Amino acid sequence: MKHLNLIVHTVAAWLATLLIVFPLIWLVITAFKTEQQAIAIPPELFFTPTLESFAEVNLRSDYLHFARNSVITSVVSTILGLAIAAPAAYSMAFFRTKKTRDILMWMLSTKMMPAVGALVPIYVLAQTAGLLDSLTALIVVFTLSNLPIMVWMLYSGFKDIPGDILEAARMDGATLFGEFKHVIRPLAMGTLSSTALLCLVLSWNEAFWSLNLGSSKAGTLATLIASYSSPEGLFWAKLSAASLMAIAPIVIVGWFSQKQLVQGLTFGAVK
Amino acid sequence: MNRTLPRLLMAPAVVTLFLWMIVPLLMSIYFSAVRYNLMQPGDKDFIGLANFEYFVTDPDFGPSVLNTLMLLGSVIAITVILGVALALLVNEAFPGRGIVRVLLISPFFVMPTANALLWKHMMMNPVYGVLSQVAIFFGIEPVDWLTDHPLFSVIVMVAWQWLPFACLIFITSLQSLDRDQMEAAGMDGANPFQKFWFLTLPHLGRPIAVVVMIEMIFLMSVFAEIFTTTSGGPGNASTNVAFLIFKQALLNFDVGVASAGALFAVVLANVAAVFLIRMIGKNLD
Numbered sequence: 001m002k003h004l005n006l007i008v009h010t011v012a013a014w015l016a017t018l019l020i021v022f023p024l025i026w027l028v029i030t031a032f033k034t035e036q037q038a039i040a041i042p043p044e045l046f047f048t049p050t051l052e053s054f055a056e057v058n059l060r061s062d063y064l065h066f067a068r069n070s071v072i073t074s075v076v077s078t079i080l081g082l083a084i085a086a087p088a089a090y091s092m093a094f095f096r097t098k099k100t101r102d103i104l105m106w107m108l109s110t111k112m113m114p115a116v117g118a119l120v121p122i123y124v125l126a127q128t129a130g131l132l133d134s135l136t137a138l139i140v141v142f143t144l145s146n147l148p149i150m151v152w153m154l155y156s157g158f159k160d161i162p163g164d165i166l167e168a169a170r171m172d173g174a175t176l177f178g179e180f181k182h183v184i185r186p187l188a189m190g191t192l193s194s195t196a197l198l199c200l201v202l203s204w205n206e207a208f209w210s211l212n213l214g215s216s217k218a219g220t221l222a223t224l225i226a227s228y229s230s231p232e233g234l235f236w237a238k239l240s241a242a243s244l245m246a247i248a249p250i251v252i253v254g255w256f257s258q259k260q261l262v263q264g265l266t267f268g269a270v271k
Numbered sequence: 272m273n274r275t276l277p278r279l280l281m282a283p284a285v286v287t288l289f290l291w292m293i294v295p296l297l298m299s300i301y302f303s304a305v306r307y308n309l310m311q312p313g314d315k316d317f318i319g320l321a322n323f324e325y326f327v328t329d330p331d332f333g334p335s336v337l338n339t340l341m342l343l344g345s346v347i348a349i350t351v352i353l354g355v356a357l358a359l360l361v362n363e364a365f366p367g368r369g370i371v372r373v374l375l376i377s378p379f380f381v382m383p384t385a386n387a388l389l390w391k392h393m394m395m396n397p398v399y400g401v402l403s404q405v406a407i408f409f410g411i412e413p414v415d416w417l418t419d420h421p422l423f424s425v426i427v428m429v430a431w432q433w434l435p436f437a438c439l440i441f442i443t444s445l446q447s448l449d450r451d452q453m454e455a456a457g458m459d460g461a462n463p464f465q466k467f468w469f470l471t472l473p474h475l476g477r478p479i480a481v482v483v484m485i486e487m488i489f490l491m492s493v494f495a496e497i498f499t500t501t502s503g504g505p506g507n508a509s510t511n512v513a514f515l516i517f518k519q520a521l522l523n524f525d526v527g528v529a530s531a532g533a534l535f536a537v538v539l540a541n542v543a544a545v546f547l548i549r550m551i552g553k554n555l556d
Binding site (some may be wrong): 010012014016017020021024026030039041042043084085088090092094095097107108110111112113114116117118119122123125144145147148201204205208221222223225226228229239240247251253254255258259262265266 | 274276277278280281283284285287288291292294295298299302357360361363365366367368371372373374375376377378379380381382383384385387388389390391392393394398399401404408431434435436439440443481485488491492494495498499500512513516517520521526529530533534536537539540541543544547548
């Protein structure tokens with residue numbers, strides 16, 4: 001009886017999972033088909049895989065240009081974000097005052113503003129500054145919109161570092177820089193890296209600002225994929241290949257850091 | 272310890288976030304009170320609340336508010352109910368549980384534009400899509416999802432993305448469920464349903480509240496999925512408030528009306544935010 005239960009349970013769990021992940025599995029399969037095979041009726045399940053679509057995407061839609069923009073915007077905004085958020089989180093975690101809590105709450109509240117509420121002003125500002133369709137504008141916007149989450153994640157990580165250790169370091173004459181380098185950094189490496197990863201994922205997948213502020217010159221992979229929405233012709237193999245190349249890096253990053261990422265997104269409210 | 276250094280360390284974050292919040296807000300308030308269309312250069316005359324009146328009396332306004340709430344409510348309901356069910360299924364040990372957990376979270380990391388086109392083309396295409404093929408296999412008339420049920424299609428895409436998120440949070444929370452208590456309840460003759468209702472569900476109360484709130488923030492302004500698939504149509508059938516503001520701003524170039532709409536959206540979001548902030552604030556220390 002117990003045996004039967006386990007079998008039923010296993011089958012049910014696997015079936016549910018495969019059903020949910022099916023669209024992604026289908027995407028991967030289609031990416032290795034030719035365009036004819038991709039729209040064959042009934043769908044072909046056995047075929048010789050080809051890299052044709054990947055080559056085509058690279059050549060025709062200039063995949064590398066968009067990939068480069070995605071890498072630059074997400075990496076630079078992550079570094080910039082860490083540089084601004086880490087000192088603030090450090091200060092709030094180790095020099096708490098009565099106001100700390102209010103400041104944290106206020107920062108969180110800025111994240112709750114819907115992006116579309118700022119669309120017009122940011123668009124007008126970018127236009128006035130001649131920064132429409134520029135990587136600079138995207139980097140600034142990504143950094144600012146991720147900043148509250150970064151401060152929060154870093155703060156909740158730093159908070160768990162015992163203050164006595166810092167006290168001892170200070171007694172031994174450590175400077176602020178030394179304290180950060182020799183005491184905080186080793187202890188907070190986990191927090192720092194998961195915060196950086198979350199920021200990378202969010203920036204990489206960001207679509208609202210990328211679609212509205214940068215389309216061609218500063219287009220990211222999210223906008224490249226969006227350009228496949230045109231109804232003329234069915235280029236599913238290419239769409240799949242492009243999508244696969246765009247999502248694979250970040251999905252893999254996600255696999256390794258899922259728990260921290262989800263905790264970060266809930267601002268540490270679920271442990 | 273003097274207070275200068277901590278303040279100095281905090282300053283960059285506080286100042287940039289303050290600007291990020293206040294500048295767009297002030298600009299929106301100003302734009303919303305003047306006549307300002309990018310296509311009609313000229314003086315920005317003060318016109319009071321006319322932009323608000325225009326935005327609110329727009330025939331698309333009512334439906335877009337309704338669509339926003341439908342989208343929000345449906346996705347939250349789907350992700351919470353299925354998320355709890357899935358989490359319970361994956362919580363017990365079985366062969367391959369580790370792999371299942373990793374696979375399950377994948378859709379959450381797919382960028383919205385790729386998610387939308389994957390569903391639009393490969394899943395929901397009325398002729399070649401997988402769903403149509405399955406329907407034909409079972410002898411059912413295939414459905415043209417995006418034309419006939421545009422809002423529902425968008426709901427499916429967004430729910431597919433957020434279900435893994437909800438599920439993972441519930442799984443995390445289930446791990447801290449008191450096993451002894453569960454066993455004791457079993458000894459006392461509680462059936463699985465009673466155990467779920469009186470022990471598991473109350474334990475999940477907090478994570479469910481968190482999921483609802485977080486999804487409210489992110490789903491209030493769903494944009495990319497609508498932009499890449501239905502463009503808000505047919506008609507206004509899948510237009511939400513975020514897309515309506517986008518249409519006014521970047522398709523009609525009417526900065527004034529779009530700003531009025533933006534202020535409306537900000538107020539709407541703040542109502543939700545107040546609850547979340549209170550909840551998170553409670554267990555900050």
